[in-house]
Amino acid sequence: MxxxxxxxxxxxxKGLSVSEKRNGGDLALTTDFYELTMAAAxxxxxxxxxxxxxxxxxxxxxxxxxxxxxxxxxxYMAAAGxxxxxxxxxxxxxxxxxxxxxxxTDTFKNVGEDFFEYLKKLNFSGSVWAIPExxxxxxxxxxxxxxxxxxxGQIAETYILAMVNFQSLIASKAxxxxxxxxxxxxxxxxxxxxxxxxxxxxxxxxxxxxxCVGTSNTLAGxxxxxxxxxxxxxxxxxxxxxxxxxxxxxxxxxxxxxxxxDTYDTLAAVRKIIRNRINAKGIRLDSGDLYSLxxxxxxxxxxxxxxxxxxxIMASGDLDEHVIRALVxxxxxxxxxxxxxxxxxxxxxxxxxGVYKLVAVRKPTRxxxxxxxxxxxxxxxxxxxxxxxxxxxxxYPGPKxxxxxxxNGLIRRDFIALENEKDIPVGSTPLLKKFVDNGKxxxxxxxxNEIQKFHLQQVKTLPAQYLDLESVPETxxxxxxxxxxxxxxxxxxx
Amino acid sequence: MxxxxxxxxxxxxKGLSVSEKRNGGDLALTTDFYELTMAAAxxxxxxxxxxxxxxxxxxxxxxxxxxxxxxxxxxYMAAAGxxxxxxxxxxxxxxxxxxxxxxxTDTFKNVGEDFFEYLKKLNFSGSVWAIPExxxxxxxxxxxxxxxxxxxGQIAETYILAMVNFQSLIASKAxxxxxxxxxxxxxxxxxxxxxxxxxxxxxxxxxxxxxCVGTSNTLAGxxxxxxxxxxxxxxxxxxxxxxxxxxxxxxxxxxxxxxxxDTYDTLAAVRKIIRNRINAKGIRLDSGDLYSLxxxxxxxxxxxxxxxxxxxIMASGDLDEHVIRALVxxxxxxxxxxxxxxxxxxxxxxxxxGVYKLVAVRKPTRxxxxxxxxxxxxxxxxxxxxxxxxxxxxxYPGPKxxxxxxxNGLIRRDFIALENEKDIPVGSTPLLKKFVDNGKxxxxxxxxNEIQKFHLQQVKTLPAQYLDLESVPETxxxxxxxxxxxxxxxxxxx
Numbered sequence: 001m002x003x004x005x006x007x008x009x010x011x012x013x014k015g016l017s018v019s020e021k022r023n024g025g026d027l028a029l030t031t032d033f034y035e036l037t038m039a040a041a042x043x044x045x046x047x048x049x050x051x052x053x054x055x056x057x058x059x060x061x062x063x064x065x066x067x068x069x070x071x072x073x074x075x076y077m078a079a080a081g082x083x084x085x086x087x088x089x090x091x092x093x094x095x096x097x098x099x100x101x102x103x104x105t106d107t108f109k110n111v112g113e114d115f116f117e118y119l120k121k122l123n124f125s126g127s128v129w130a131i132p133e134x135x136x137x138x139x140x141x142x143x144x145x146x147x148x149x150x151x152x153g154q155i156a157e158t159y160i161l162a163m164v165n166f167q168s169l170i171a172s173k174a175x176x177x178x179x180x181x182x183x184x185x186x187x188x189x190x191x192x193x194x195x196x197x198x199x200x201x202x203x204x205x206x207x208x209x210x211x212c213v214g215t216s217n218t219l220a221g222x223x224x225x226x227x228x229x230x231x232x233x234x235x236x237x238x239x240x241x242x243x244x245x246x247x248x249x250x251x252x253x254x255x256x257x258x259x260x261x262d263t264y265d266t267l268a269a270v271r272k273i274i275r276n277r278i279n280a281k282g283i284r285l286d287s288g289d290l291y292s293l294x295x296x297x298x299x300x301x302x303x304x305x306x307x308x309x310x311x312x313i314m315a316s317g318d319l320d321e322h323v324i325r326a327l328v329x330x331x332x333x334x335x336x337x338x339x340x341x342x343x344x345x346x347x348x349x350x351x352x353x354g355v356y357k358l359v360a361v362r363k364p365t366r367x368x369x370x371x372x373x374x375x376x377x378x379x380x381x382x383x384x385x386x387x388x389x390x391x392x393x394x395x396y397p398g399p400k401x402x403x404x405x406x407x408n409g410l411i412r413r414d415f416i417a418l419e420n421e422k423d424i425p426v427g428s429t430p431l432l433k434k435f436v437d438n439g440k441x442x443x444x445x446x447x448x449n450e451i452q453k454f455h456l457q458q459v460k461t462l463p464a465q466y467l468d469l470e471s472v473p474e475t476x477x478x479x480x481x482x483x484x485x486x487x488x489x490x491x492x493x494x
Numbered sequence: 495m496x497x498x499x500x501x502x503x504x505x506x507x508k509g510l511s512v513s514e515k516r517n518g519g520d521l522a523l524t525t526d527f528y529e530l531t532m533a534a535a536x537x538x539x540x541x542x543x544x545x546x547x548x549x550x551x552x553x554x555x556x557x558x559x560x561x562x563x564x565x566x567x568x569x570y571m572a573a574a575g576x577x578x579x580x581x582x583x584x585x586x587x588x589x590x591x592x593x594x595x596x597x598x599t600d601t602f603k604n605v606g607e608d609f610f611e612y613l614k615k616l617n618f619s620g621s622v623w624a625i626p627e628x629x630x631x632x633x634x635x636x637x638x639x640x641x642x643x644x645x646x647g648q649i650a651e652t653y654i655l656a657m658v659n660f661q662s663l664i665a666s667k668a669x670x671x672x673x674x675x676x677x678x679x680x681x682x683x684x685x686x687x688x689x690x691x692x693x694x695x696x697x698x699x700x701x702x703x704x705x706c707v708g709t710s711n712t713l714a715g716x717x718x719x720x721x722x723x724x725x726x727x728x729x730x731x732x733x734x735x736x737x738x739x740x741x742x743x744x745x746x747x748x749x750x751x752x753x754x755x756d757t758y759d760t761l762a763a764v765r766k767i768i769r770n771r772i773n774a775k776g777i778r779l780d781s782g783d784l785y786s787l788x789x790x791x792x793x794x795x796x797x798x799x800x801x802x803x804x805x806x807i808m809a810s811g812d813l814d815e816h817v818i819r820a821l822v823x824x825x826x827x828x829x830x831x832x833x834x835x836x837x838x839x840x841x842x843x844x845x846x847x848g849v850y851k852l853v854a855v856r857k858p859t860r861x862x863x864x865x866x867x868x869x870x871x872x873x874x875x876x877x878x879x880x881x882x883x884x885x886x887x888x889x890y891p892g893p894k895x896x897x898x899x900x901x902n903g904l905i906r907r908d909f910i911a912l913e914n915e916k917d918i919p920v921g922s923t924p925l926l927k928k929f930v931d932n933g934k935x936x937x938x939x940x941x942x943n944e945i946q947k948f949h950l951q952q953v954k955t956l957p958a959q960y961l962d963l964e965s966v967p968e969t970x971x972x973x974x975x976x977x978x979x980x981x982x983x984x985x986x987x988x
Contacts (some may be wrong), residue, residue, distance in 0.1 A: 003764030230528030
């Protein structure tokens with residue numbers, strides 16, 4: 001047993017005390033190595049500003065997370081992953097052992113002890129603005145903004161991106177699938193194809209936010225309170241000499257369990273259920289032509305009299321939003337769907353390309369140094385806007401807010417402006433809320449049921465073109481303020 | 495802080511004692527709920543066999559993991575994930591709290607206390623045969639075979655699949671990318687787009703097995719001993735007033751660090767490095783036309799004299815095997831590549847469709863009941879072969895071995911036979927080895943460096959058609975024994 005690497009599949013522990021959390025993992029080290037080399041470089045730099053010199057590490061960075069381009073086939077994005085991001089920030093800490101590891105690397109061998117002492121004491125002391133989980137958002141909209149001492153903000157980048165990119169990807173996919181099913185329940189079934197056990201759990205969470213009614217993942221039930229379901233696999237049926245034995249026995253122990261009917265021959269199995277008078281709550285089809293099989297199975301059940309009038313038909317097996325919509329539109333008598341691989345891996349496009357960009361730095365003391373690009377904003381004398389001009393990877397500078405307006409209950413426009421711009425659309429709602437103030441969480445995070453409910457309401461605010469499963473819109477209802485467009489054009493790298 | 499769900503990013507702890515491991519997570523609950531309902535159903539069933547009755551839970555199930563169809567574009571698969579599977583099996587255990595959760599679900603409300611007592615005591619007591627990590631394998635080849643009391647084998651399914659599917663997927667993708675680079679080193683950079691923090695870590699591991707020289711993931715360095723690298727992001731460059739300030743300062747602290755040159759204008763940045771006589775070990779291009787930029791940057795560096803003769807050029811930015819091969823074939827002066835999203839999400843196809851199927855059951859006592867499908871095999875009187883006949887999802891019955899033959903060092907054929915068949919190809923090598931005997935690990939798992947080295951040797955045994963990046967072979971060098979084909983055709987469900 002010695003020598004085996006220990007991979008905790010697990011991941012989520014609810015209701016721990018703060019002190020327990022502190023011992024709870026390797027949170028801070030889940031970061032790209034360059035975040036740590038940059039941290040050391042910031043640490044040793046003294047920033048020269050007109051009349052004074054001050055340590056770069058005391059300057060605050062303002063970072064924003066946004067997506068430049070949605071994954072293939074997506075018309076909107078369901079923001080998800082914030083709860084885990086906040087947990088990470090509240091618990092980001094380096095252990096002595098981890099610091100010893102860093103010191104042992106070639107890269108850090110000449111870095112001074114004072115930097116490591118600094119790392120040892122590091123806590124997240126910054127502030128966080130974010131769009132609540134479940135909100136529908138579009139490209140270029142900042143989902144999370146972090147203002148923190150530059151080193152803290154930098155180190156947090158990798159974890160935040162991995163968490164938000166993945167959960168938003170899956171929540172968005174789930175949301176489409178739920179739309180396709182037109183009210184028929186969707187259960188997430190994809191743990192075995194998810195990218196490892198933690199991805200399976202995160203996928204259950206994000207799918208539930210996106211509107212799934214439950215998951216097959218037991219841990220998601222235990223840790224997150226998501227309804228779990230599942231009854232039998234083919235192996236169970238195969239274990240028995242005769243298929244009907246498997247059904248009869250299972251039904252005795254789990255009278256409300258669905259019976260899996262496609263191990264050998266789907267319709268023959270349905271006939272066995274009826275012939276043996278097994279009072280099945282439901283059956284599950286998992287292969288073959290689901291439309292014909294559901295029609296024929298429904299016919300057999302209905303012809304067998306009252307016992308089977310309420311027997312439900314569930315379908316699974318390589319389903320996605322297109323297959324489900326086609327089945328629903330053809331009127332297949334399927335009561336609910338189980339969706340696995342296509343959902344838990346977002347198979348049509350498995351990457352949400354969220355980025356986390358420095359949009360400004362805030363200097364710790366008032367200074368008379370006014371840069372050319374400082375002329376806007378309340379704190380113009382202290383905030384220096386930052387912008388990237390790489391080919392195809394341009395950013396908009398400055399800390400931003402999104403102001404959403406509605407018309408007849410539908411999203412009319414998202415107006416993105418600098419945080420402190422006054423000229424915003426009348427009647428608009430700001431999307432970013434402050435969640436953390438100087439290291440303190442400001443309020444309780446909603447329950448996962450509340451987040452799901454919120455998302456389902458959000459979907460109803462989408463104009464029809466964003467709910468189309470086949471075509472991607474040419475434009476999004478997003479505009480930048482004149483000031484932002486101005487700043488973005490003016491900027492010339494020095 | 496209260497109310498935040500705790501998502502340990504972490505996952506891997508090396509060298510824990512057995513007792514610590516026992517407390518180390520929620521391993522057993524990382525399973526699909528139906529594995530547990532099936533467990534209860536097996537528990538309560540008594541199997542009737544001619545002259546005697548015995549509890550189904552004492553019957554052993556033989557399960558095999560294999561892939562029916564490779565992910566898109568793949569010509570072979572690099573097996574990976576076994577170390578974590580073995581760790582899981584050695585530590586699969588339910589806590590009292592977890593069992594209380596199960597009892598609290600509607601589904602289990604009528605299940606007897608004796609089942610939960612059984613679960614509480616459950617340990618993996620079975621045996622495991624597997625193909626060593628890094629081996630190249632083809633569709634339908636069993637990668638892992640587990641023989642265990644049916645309940646143990648069943649509960650392990652979900653974790654095993656999630657772990658092996660994902661790591662094999664990424665190792666296979668990495669292997670292709672490494673082939674494309676023709677000897678130029680590849681560093682895995684994909685943590686921020688991986689499916690959560692654990693997937694990021696697993697992706698680093700699998701990419702390293704596939705032949706990458708390192709990763710950006712710090713945790714993978716700390717926990718798995720994989721070389722980590724990384725220097726700076728655009729945010730670091732943007733933090734400074736002038737780009738050259740960022741370079742000069744970084745180079746002082748990390749003289750061997752690569753400088754990122756595309757924040758504003760790639761070639762202008764290279765000129766600044768030269769003008770300021772910064773002794774850069776390397777530069778990194780991250781956007782734009784990488785071919786032209788690398789040629790022009792190399793030109794500038796070479797023209798600047800000896801100082802820059804050894805300055806390396808790294809390229810990154812949405813690279814995959816095709817882009818890398820094109821750059822290499824055109825002779826781009828790029829010394830190494832960083833690959834992110836396309837690798838860590840296996841973006842061209844993010845799912846390995848491995849399945850875990852019951853191929854036989856072994857009865858605990860000798861019995862005179864000889865079934866029609868029992869006539870082959872050493873233990874024919876005790877083993878009942880199992881097969882699934884669902885449309886498109888057929889399986890081959892019985893516990894199997896793969897016998898590989900070579901010709902001039904290249905794989906000639908994989909002959910798949912029942913484990914105990916005698917008529918196997920002369921000079922063939924069996925691929926499946928026994929790793930666990932009745933719950934005991936038989937030997938140490940190789941180090942990750944050994945696994946990588948083994949995989950790189952394995953790639954050299956692939957005939958050219960399987961190393962083609964553009965076309966997928968029409969056939970694989972895999973044949974089933976006559977007995978297996980026979981059994982598979984004969985089988986009629988009862």
